Amino acid sequence: xxxxxxxxxxxxxxxxxxxxxxxxxxxxxxxxxxxxxxxxxxxxxxxxxxxxxxxxxxxxxxxxxxxxxxxxxxxxxxxxxxxxxxxxxxxxxxxxxxxxxxxxxxxxxxxxxxxxxxxxxxxxxxxxxxxxxxxxxxx
Numbered sequence: 415x416x417x418x419x420x421x422x423x424x425x426x427x428x429x430x431x432x433x434x435x436x437x438x439x440x441x442x443x444x445x446x447x448x449x450x451x452x453x454x455x456x457x458x459x460x461x462x463x464x465x466x467x468x469x470x471x472x473x474x475x476x477x478x479x480x481x482x483x484x485x486x487x488x489x490x491x492x493x494x495x496x497x498x499x500x501x502x503x504x505x506x507x508x509x510x511x512x513x514x515x516x517x518x519x520x521x522x523x524x525x526x527x528x529x530x531x532x533x534x535x536x537x538x539x540x541x542x543x544x545x546x547x548x549x550x551x552x553x
Contacts, residue, residue, distance in 0.1 A: 418517050418551045420499050426552060428454045429498035429513065435460025435489045437468040438504040438523050441541050444481050449542065450549040457495040464489060468527055474534050
């Protein structure tokens with residue numbers, strides 16, 4: 415577990431990037447805001463947009479964390495978010511455009527879209543664990 419040294423006195427911006435910005439990256443933004451807002455600001459974005467956040471992600475995040483992602487979150491392109499200090503790609507198996515940042519990593523997560531609630535919940539739990547671990551590396 416490597417520490418992420420950003421050499422700044424400001425709260426870093428973390429961008430969670432996925433192709434459609436409709437599922438994994440949106441979950442990461444919500445959980446980043448829940449578990450790590452004291453350490454970093456969370457944003458999600460995509461390279462191509464869907465017109466809505468995945469309904470299963472919305473439903474399960476609301477059930478598990480009482481967060482209504484549709485209340486504060488929406489689908490965004492990379493150009494729609496502030497310039498990030500840290501970029502986390504979700505594992506979309508596509509070439510993400512070069513997004514300038516101080517640190518980058520890929521979480522290699524399977525897309526749970528169209529799968530069972532159990533598969534969704536596994537991905538959500540992995541994202542939660544990775545957010546908490548990322549928080550400890552940045553702080």
